[in-house]
Amino acid sequence: MFWRKGHDRYQGQLSAYIDDRLLARDRQALEAHLESCLTCRQALQHLQATVQALLALSLEEAPRSFALRQEQVAPRPFEPGSRPALPLGGLAVPIRLAAASLAVALAVLVVVDMGDFGGDGEVRDTTPSAERAFETGQAQGEAPAESAAPESSPAPTDSAAESEGRQTAQADDGLDPLRAAEIALAAALGILIVAFAIITLRTRRSL
């Protein structure tokens, strides 16, 4: 058993021995072993014959010149990052449109919000005065009936009146720009999310 282990160890050193990569003491020990071990001597001879055969394999001559042409080394579209292009396929146009819509919607939102024209202010302005009073009263913690509800127009207390007021406002001014921007924003976001989901699936399939 111990003899076998030593035997394997020596055979494992034969390759390094051929290349003269053994430490001096290991080389001396191996050479001493080889003198007394026919199996290891034969293994060394076989290994040397194998290496000789490999050394005799010539360098193959290239079948043609591999010199490069300028067009072969032209910069790739994504250099220097060299990331491959996303497989957009037929989604390129919808994605561009969605991105453009998103940018426009965001711009409208910012302008409307900062300028405070259109949007909530206008709707409140065109809401019937009773409703304004109702909202004001609620805000001040007073009962709506006790507030300044004019006698000539009974206070509308349900949501129908509120929506009626909003519809009136929209009918007067056309489409609320804030609302339009919100819709465009939501649509653009939706298109982008769907597009990126499809791209992700395609990318995973192509890997």
Add this chain to the structure above:
Amino acid sequence: MQTSADDNHLVRRSQGGDLEAFNQLVLRYQNHVYSLCLRLLSSPAAAEDAAQDAFIAAFRGIRSFRGGSPSGTGFRAWLLRIAANACYDELRRRRSRPALSLETKGLDPPLEFAATGENPEERVQRLDLAAHLQQALASLPFDQRLAVILRDVQGLTYEEIAEATNASLGTVKSRIARGRAHLRDFLLRQRELLPDPFRRV
């Protein structure tokens, strides 16, 4: 093998984008690169593709070559490393597309030894052994095959192989030893088919 002064000059010019200088390096080393690809892939057509890919990749990445640094390896070892990577990619591509499998050795001309004024019988023996050796090489795991080819066919030192394969010296030594032992056992199993010199051993 150290990068020669002439190589260094051409490398520096190539790093500045000089394609003509790089092509001089290509002509100097294309036999080494093609041979490595051929031994690794066992197919002249695949080797040609891999070699071309390797040179393109080398030109694109030559700015990262640090041949002048103390730890830097020679240009040939650096180039062979890129070629080995190209071959590995080619093998992976072909594994994922069985229609492109390299198991078409019968279609390829046999890989040859260096011929030195041999007679017809010696030529037949030489081609026989070359074919067996190539078959034996193809049966090795990629890492062992690469280490054995770099050492015994390309003649790189252990240190250069370590640089070229990004492995430690101990790993290189072990891969070469295991690869050679595997080749020896493979050839011994077919001893009766081999030429006299090997049978006598």
